[in-house]
Amino acid sequence: MFALVDCNNFYASCERVFNPNLQNKPVAILSNNDGCVISRSDEAKTIGLPMGAPIFKWENYCKQHNIKVISSNYPLYGDMSDRVMKILAQFTPDVEIYSIDEAFLQFKGFESYDLDDYGNQIRNRILQWTGIPTCVGIAPTKALSKVANKIARKFLKETGGVYVIDSEEKRIKALKWMPIEKVWGIGRGLQKKLKAAGCIKAYDFTQLDSEMVRKKYSIVVWRLQQDLLGKPTMELDEEKDKKAIATTRSFEYTYSDIENIKERISTFATHCAEKLRKQKSSCHMVIVLLRSNKHQHHLEQHRVSKTVILPNPTNSSLTISKCAIEAVKTIFKPGIEYKKAGVILTGLVPEDNFQLDLFTKEDPKHKPLMNAIDLINQKYKSNSVKLASQDLQRTWKMRQERLTPKYTTNINDIIVVK
Known part of the structure; x- marks a missing residue:
């Protein structure tokens, strides 16, 4: 026998655990950058708030019906x-x-x-x-x-x-x-x-x-x-390493200068490299994506990607970030207002089992350096150590104007009983 266990209105339920005042009230959770509705409580569904509703169009509707609108809190969820x-x-x-x-x-x-x-x-x-x-x-x-x-x-x-x-x-x-x-x-x-x-x-x-x-x-x-028909043909899927690793994000604002975009690409590439090391893999290819704001129809649009084939498979943040930055330089178009970017790592192989190259190899210092950085970031705080190409004061720049505390993942947000 098989069982499917499904959490009811999961995002809204997580918010209600730490804010009982939301019980039996309509709740809507927004996507990245507070874009559109991605989760609703049963009460919000009954009122008629549709899934995927752009919040800028439904703001007044939510106020009229007392729907509590909350930014997505992914660390909590x-x-x-x-x-x-x-x-x-x-x-x-x-x-x-x-x-x-x-x-x-x-x-x-x-x-x-x-x-x-x-x-x-x-x-x-x-x-x-x-x-x-x-x-x-x-x-x-x-x-x-x-x-x-x-x-x-x-x-x-x-x-x-x-x-x-x-x-x-x-x-x-x-x-x-x-x-x-x-x-x-x-x-x-x-x-x-x-x-x-x-x-x-x-x-x-x-x-x-x-x-x-x-x-x-x-x-x-x-x-x-x-x-x-009751004849089992689908077994449980075994947990497998990913065949590709991606980090894509919409920017908080549109960017038309290459320096801001290079910083974002470097951060995305570093994040992908960390995921790569976590599953003990290396990659052969780096794909960089750039997208303008498709909703601004009056502006010139630009959607482009660039694939870089690496001479050696690697999981070094230094190598991957450098390749990604060089790639974005070649596809960036002056005068375009970019809204989204991404980095995809593919051609994954085990980090300790791949074809060696007779003439080229990566700096052997990279591996112990990456291990040290991962240990520091894991022990203290994510992003405690960054590359020089990243903004030291900046993490993910997402619009989250209605964000609730990270009750279970941030010591400063833990509920205090008085």
Whole structure:
């Protein structure tokens, strides 16, 4: 059996843990630079605030309906997510972290367990230890556990937040209730094709001829159909090292001077290099991106990228930052107001296993230097040691005018009980 544990309105729930005054009130969380709505409480959904709403257009609407608008607090959300995932690992060793607020669990050897009761234990422990409300869907396959979770969430009072599909009757009833567009793994393109084939509910999809589904669509769609039929074809994904590492950010303001952009690119490249060392990898290629503000239609637009192939694979911040800065010099266009930039590292290989070059090699001092910098930044404070090409007084420059304290990750923001 598989379980999908999903945190309810995760970002809003994290804020409510430390500010109980937000309970039962409409809450909206904004994206980077306070751009648009990326998370809403149930109360905000009921009022009619849409997902993705640009806040500058919906500001008055939020004030009229007393919707509390908050800047995204990713250090807090990441820490709370980590706590939830560690609790889930206490219930089974087989856990796949699917996103920041949901995870799949596999129950091997739990045949004698009352899974409905076990799901309630999971839900209650997470709520008691973190204050985050969750819903739990349990079923014979991953796709069906998604369906079960949606039922638990939709009918919260009737299910108590836990629903188990443990019989053929429950499976058929659940699939006849689930609209085809809500099925996990069915995007807009596939949705149109399936509706044209007469599939309105998930159950209709399972009634299509399996061999036809495999030939007409793809093996992935066939596996999804088999999963919905109760035949496990999708196992838990093992945690793997990333095949590419990226840092892309929108600027707080538009920049038309190359010095500011070089500083940002250097910071992004350094951040990528730190991630690279963390997973003990090196990279062969550095890709630098530059974007103007696409919303300012009256201004000249410029979208460009540059790929640099390194002579040796490296994870040195010095080498990667230098290459990124040289690349951005060649693609920068004077007179353009840039709003976004990014650095992508790809062609990843293990740091201790790659083809050596007979004629070129990196300075051997880089490796111990990077280790020392990582240890200092880890022990004291992130970005305690920076490159000279970075602004020493600057971190991520994002507009966060409604940011709440980092209650669990910053000693100065810890709640004081008086």
